[in-house]
Amino acid sequence: MQGCLTVSRESQSTNKKFAFVKCGRMRPQILSIEARMEEGAGDAVTELLSGVDFENTKHQKVISNGYGPYSGGYANGYTCINKRNGYRGSEQNGHVLASSDEECTAKNMKGPIKNGYVKTTLKEPLKTRILKESFEPPTLLTAALTHISFYILMFLGYLSQALFPPKIVKEKNRDGYLPLFDRFASFYSRYVYRRIRDCWNYPICSVPGNEVVLKDRVTNDNGWTFEFTGSKTKCLNLASYNYLGFAENSGPCAEFAIDAIYKYGVTTGGTRQQYGTCDLHVELEKLTAEFLGVEDAITFGMGFATNALNIPTLLSPGCLVISDEKNHASLILGIRLPGATVKVFKHNDVKHLEQILRESIYKGQPSQEGYKPWKKILIVVEGVYSMEGTIVRLPEIIALKKKYKAYLYLDEAHSIGAMGKHGRGIVDYFGCDPKDIDILMGTFTKSFGSAGGYIAGTKELIDFLRKNSFASKYAWAMAPPVAAQIIAVLKILMGRDGTNEGQKRIETLARNTRYFRRRIEQMGIIIHGNEDSPVVPILVYLYSKIAAMVRTLIKEKIATVGVGYPATPLMEGRIRICLSAAHTKEQLDYALAVIEKVADEIGLKYSRKPIDPTPIDYDKIKVYVD
């Protein structure tokens, strides 16, 4: 099924109608449906900052379009914060999450604004983009066979475990202790994963550029143990997240990183709040904010921790999180920590998201005494989903978030650098205003060939995180050479190095992506995702086919990653291919030829879609012309 959908960018000059309503504190009174909808994400935005309930403070609730308190009212709210957190000094403690145009409006307004109920009209859609997303469900026969074979595998596993139990199975829990591991999980890893374990965890012995050197190993006991043979294999690298090909051991970025080692060493010797900040960090944060087109940014030493430790800072019990079902583990961990209510919407299904939003705003917090609005509502999505290859429908979600006054957290781990005409991620790809997204998160691991993550947004948000985030309080600051590599890459992407290298890489990646995806589709293999997404999941369904394919491809000197449960649904095993700007057309052609051969051999041509047989000319593929 090839679905085309048009998303229109919401017009900037929306018709605004502010309602001036005086308000006091929260009241547990019964509101009409309309009033509840107007309430939207509910309470004053200050709570986003503090994570504490401000119900009993005297400040006026001042909400404009659900973003932030403006003008007269906001001083009130913020003096509270200052007292609570015990810091003063910054002029702009007010946390104003607003898009630029609203800020102007707000400045012209005098007096407090309450519950600005903005009737958004979709006048003059500025930009549209056709999203070509492919998703083909398996035929009934394939699905049935996959199920049957899975039961065979389980049956044999349990049989084998019963007949020849390994020592670890016979182990009993100590009296009074709960088992450490889930029983099914340990069975699964012993009797499904172990059998094909040779397809994963390959040690590498070179820089993971367009080619990578693998350390060969053998197993003589069906995957329980491995031995190194001492030899090495050089493979074409379709496995690493190296979208722009900046994982290099030579060139300007590497030089800059090496210089940073000579100057600062490898560690900073402290957290950001102690003596851990050096000028590289300051420069990096300034550059990141500039690159993304927002006010400020904060960086952390690890992308996973950026999600897992910053989301809890922003939420508290009584908040609602609406999360996409395919979100990354780090997001899920971060969402679970603060004890907020979590609801999950179907992958990329904006209608379902809206339905959940409406229902939860109408019902309010689960409580005994009457209606209690949510403290705030946070929508958590990713830019490019790493296992599906799909792209978030950002313009529609921004429109929704504005309509219902929720906050938006966008994880750009896989899209920053890789998507958009200027490499500025999914926001750039759709031509949205970065200020419409409240919290922009991303990592430096994938496109930047480095490590770490960032959060970008308004100055107030970032200042708040600097003060309160666990990752800035307790985690070691990013290592200087790592920061230096990112700075060098950012400068190249922004064209500050005096060449057009950055632009060239972005275009090569886009061209490689379209070329590879179209060729694979021509072969009749099912792939998922958007035609512009550099992650290409090839559906193989069965564990045996994952193993057979990865093994054959490594024999043909191509390294790919197989993905199965728990990273995907149980019956949807896939081979994930990551394209890079470092790949040449010849390399891609070689990979495509081998994949076609293997697909014929092990039977991967599941697709029932009509195939367009016109040959594809690599040089004539159009990228980013609109």
Added chain:
Amino acid sequence: MGKGVIGFINYWYFRYLLVTELYMVEKWERVMFHIVILLLLSLLSLFNTTVILGLVSWVTQMIFFQSSFPETAPSQAIHGEL
């Protein structure tokens, strides 16, 4: 010719192993699985030939003799046996 046939059989045996997930299990498990399946199949066919076939013949006889020759035929048959 012979080689081609063997190759053909080998290839489709490989494909069969793939779709049943037997490709990734150990050899003895594969053998065990086939033995179990063969056992089940033979039990099933035994059951079919004895119980099911007997039942079917009995039922058809009943229907046949009772519906077309309601009174005379069945009793005759039974008498004949006795």
